[in-house]
Amino acid sequence: MTRITERLFYRIAKRWIAGYTLQDAMDAARNANERKIYAILNRLGEHTPDRKLIQQYVEEYLKLLETIQTENLQATISVKPSQIGLAAEIPLYGENLLKIIAAAEGEGRFVWIDMENSPYTKSTVEIYRELVGTHKDLGLCLQANMKRTESDLRDLLPRGGKIRLVKGAYPENGEVAFKRRSELNANYLRLMHILFEQNGFFAIGTHDEKMITEAKKLSRDHKADFEFQLLKGIRDDLKSSLLANGFRVSEYIPYGPEWYNYSKRRMRERKRNILLLIRSITG
Numbered sequence: 457m458t459r460i461t462e463r464l465f466y467r468i469a470k471r472w473i474a475g476y477t478l479q480d481a482m483d484a485a486r487n488a489n490e491r492k493i494y495a496i497l498n499r500l501g502e503h504t505p506d507r508k509l510i511q512q513y514v515e516e517y518l519k520l521l522e523t524i525q526t527e528n529l530q531a532t533i534s535v536k537p538s539q540i541g542l543a544a545e546i547p548l549y550g551e552n553l554l555k556i557i558a559a560a561e562g563e564g565r566f567v568w569i570d571m572e573n574s575p576y577t578k579s580t581v582e583i584y585r586e587l588v589g590t591h592k593d594l595g596l597c598l599q600a601n602m603k604r605t606e607s608d609l610r611d612l613l614p615r616g617g618k619i620r621l622v623k624g625a626y627p628e629n630g631e632v633a634f635k636r637r638s639e640l641n642a643n644y645l646r647l648m649h650i651l652f653e654q655n656g657f658f659a660i661g662t663h664d665e666k667m668i669t670e671a672k673k674l675s676r677d678h679k680a681d682f683e684f685q686l687l688k689g690i691r692d693d694l695k696s697s698l699l700a701n702g703f704r705v706s707e708y709i710p711y712g713p714e715w716y717n718y719s720k721r722r723m724r725e726r727k728r729n730i731l732l733l734i735r736s737i738t739g
């Protein structure tokens with residue numbers, strides 16, 4: 457990407473991210489709180505084998521937790537395993553995750569773990585399974601496009617697993633993932649029913665109104681402890697209407713100079729976003 461294309465892409469991407477710095481993240485979290493929305497902050501960065509960089513990311517998460525506390529924000533964090541050690545070696549990831557969990561527990565805050573592309577799925581689920589029994593404020597993202605997810609969900613829920621259900625943002629092959637939109641959506645609905653039929657806390661992470669309508673219906677029949685989670689910069693109208701209907705809403709807010717991969721995924725999700733980019737380049 458040339459510098460100029462990068463600048464134009466950033467102009468579009470900045471709706472999805474808070475900015476480059478921790479202070480930008482705090483401002484975005486405060487803005488969410490002012491709209492009665494809980495903030496879930498993520499320091500961008502992924503697939504990092506470099507131990508020095510991994511250490512820096514971990515320190516940044518610790519600093520983030522500390523600043524959330526001192527600035528008295530309704531917020532917490534979501535981490536990517538391959539950012540904090542999983543792309544180097546599994547034990548390093550476990551150690552770093554435990555450091556972050558300990559800091560969050562000291563402040564009574566929940567920690568979410570994002571789910572990345574399929575090479576990381578097995579280890580991410582296994583480490584979560586090991587930790588969830590002893591760390592109750594720990595949640596894991598599971599992706600409805602992955603064929604293994606129903607079995608992971610059925611395994612994790614009885615152990616106290618707290619799940620954020622999403623469709624899945626990474627291109628995967630047909631061996632591990634549902635490729636057809638219809639199959640993916642059917643699986644999302646199936647998994648959502650399983651979540652509503654158990655007793656623990658969970659999150660519905662989608663902007664899809666069909667899924668959200670079904671979740672609202674299910675919430676009438678089940679006394680479920682759940683919240684809706686949506687991404688920064690996407691469907692703010694939906695966030696307001698969910699709040700007006702009395703639902704809890706969280707906003708996932710990424711920040712950091714490594715905005716490119718994340719924004720590429722958001723761009724891919726909607727043709728209209730690509731048109732916006734082309735128009736800003738040509739216009």
Ligand SMILES: Cc1cc2nc3c(=O)[nH]c(=O)nc-3n(C[C@H](O)[C@H](O)[C@H](O)COP(=O)(O)OP(=O)(O)OC[C@H]3O[C@@H](n4cnc5c(N)ncnc54)[C@H](O)[C@@H]3O)c2cc1C
Nearest residue numbers: 570571597622623624625661662663664685686687708722
């Ligand atoms: C809180 C949260 C956390 C997430 N964490 C993870 C994670 O850890 N791992 C992972 O793989 N994925 C994660 N995702 C991303 C997720 O997997 C999907 O890629 C993303 O949410 C788009 O899917 P959708 O459910 O909104 O449905 P879609 O069917 O893709 O979209 C439904 C509707 O939402 C709107 N919409 C969706 N995306 C956009 C966009 N980019 N721009 C504008 N409008 C849009 C459109 O109106 C669209 O018609 C997360 C999503 C959320 C909300």
